[in-house]
Amino acid sequence: STVLTQSPSLTVAPGQTANITCVADNIAIKSVHWYQQMPGQPPVLVVYADRDRPPGIPERFSGSDSGSTATLTITRVEAGDEADYYCQVWEYETHHWAFGGGTKLTVL
């Protein structure tokens, strides 16, 4: 089964760019989705199908992938972006959803 590896934490200064990565074998051939979870809240979809944004998600949020790494990029980071971020893929071989372990983004 697919193991999605995320760094547990990332600290970025306000106004800078946050690159949150998700590593797995051949992830570039899979459709990757990204979720943002604020403390005490349910997750919110911020990027789907590698690079598409749902309605209402700011353009500051974007997705990309290459080889074994998918990346969620948040530009002009704000204090309100502090949250846990999870990547997700559907495993066609096993018919399972897989989540990464999550990255806690701190804006400091």
Next chain:
Amino acid sequence: EVQLMESGGGLVQPGGSLRLSCAASGFTFDRFAMNWVRQAPGKGLEWVSGLNGRGAGIYYADSVRGRFTISRDNAKDTLYLQMSSLRAEDTAVYFCVKGMSMGIYYAMDAWGQGTTVTVSS
């Protein structure tokens, strides 16, 4: 506006059973896949089970297969999760989650607030 309201959580002893429900509104229920995703205290997200819009395709995480049963009543716009042989490691907040389309493999674009299940003696 899409709304998903879970109910049925609570405290249950190891080996016990519980049935979660999720009342959906604001969209045509039978046109979308639905899932249960859980989150243990202080931990990450874990997919539990899902089924496509018509309920013909049903899928389970290995950790719950044989113990949990997912179902949907499209006439009542309601999703269910019957949980049995519960273990301490099933303790978590359980989220009801809507897929973006009928197929199970689309992203999840709406989440309920969750219902808490605690398995303890």
